[in-house]
Amino acid sequence: MQKALLWRWTFYFTGLLVMALGVSMTIKGQKLGVGPWDVLHVGLYRHFGLTIGTWGIITGFVIIVATAAVLKQWPKIGTWLNMLLLGIFIDFFNWLLPDFTTFGAQMVIFIFGVIVMGYGAGMYISPNIGAGPRDSLMLVFVKKTGASIKKIRTTLEVIVAIIGWLFGGPIGIGTVLIALFLGQMIHYTLPQSRRFLMKIIGEKDENIFLN
Template sequence: MMTLKQWRWIFFIVGQMILSLGIAMTIKGQLLGIGPWDVLHVGLYQNIGLSIGSWSILTGLLIVLITAAAQKKWPKYGTWLNMLLLGTFIDLFNWLLPDVTSIAAQVVFFVTGVVIMSYGIGLYVSPNMGAGPRDSLMLLIVHKFNISVKLVRTSIEVIVALLGWALGGPVGIGTVLIALLIGQFVHYAMPQCQRLLLKVAKQENSEVLL
């Protein structure tokens, strides 16, 4: 019988895989636009090379170093794993998924990808193994300057999307939809994932996750 710790690791890693699958699906359906950070990663890929996943890792590493220097402490190991696994799995699914050209197929890929991303976030966050680099940056700014999470998150994503757009990344209505709606989907997905974790680990209260 697996322990709670083992289940937490399974949820964390599987969540990264599902989140990456959702991101890759929105990239395949990029006619509508993609998430703000992915706009930047695609723009860097188009101008410099490497791969989209590699740029996800490199920008994540830069953010980790900035937040670690500002906080004078290294983040949890889950943050490092998030950075590495997400970029690796994005490249894997970008390679595995077929390219789609029709508008209908791109819409299906995009919408399905957004829902899958939400549950991926819910799965990897529910075991509380450490926030991703970009969420860590957001929390750092919130605590340093006493600004609302909503304002900080929106500001960061607008700046990142503009940088990616300047590099030729695919910005569209989908970019706006992801920025506005992903939080709403995660709001419903996360409690479901937490209950699932408690159920499979046969725990009776959520305090074990704190």
């Protein structure tokens, strides 16, 4: 039991770090645009100050409250930790990673960032400790509609990108690529991460979100 719990938390925190690294990589490739949620966060940052990570925490809190109202229950502790830690990690990696000035370098860092995001999201969701606010919202729609993860994720990303654009956030071809393909990546990386985790801890996989 303790071994299984340790591995679940290890996957969770490692996934958050990987996810945050991927987000920061895409932000560093800003000439291509940023991810749909980050369009909103960057737009708010440009208008009101604070940091991109701080706005991620604020919007995450709003989503948690709204999701809890719909489900009539508070989310798991992992969801609250995600809200706080992902924003902190993003600000850390934004500070740590260098700025890339050429278009070629930004294109490379952006593409790798999307891939890193996809695996990070699949990894931290897989232990079922508590998905992040945005992924919890995605999973709520999966439950309610019966649609696939990739369809729900893609739809949400497109809607958020439009809202972020209305706030003045930066949109580019990269924004479209993330909106269209990140959800499809998680559709595959989530079950991969889940099967790997279950193999390590020796448990049978009964996750309903892998179908």
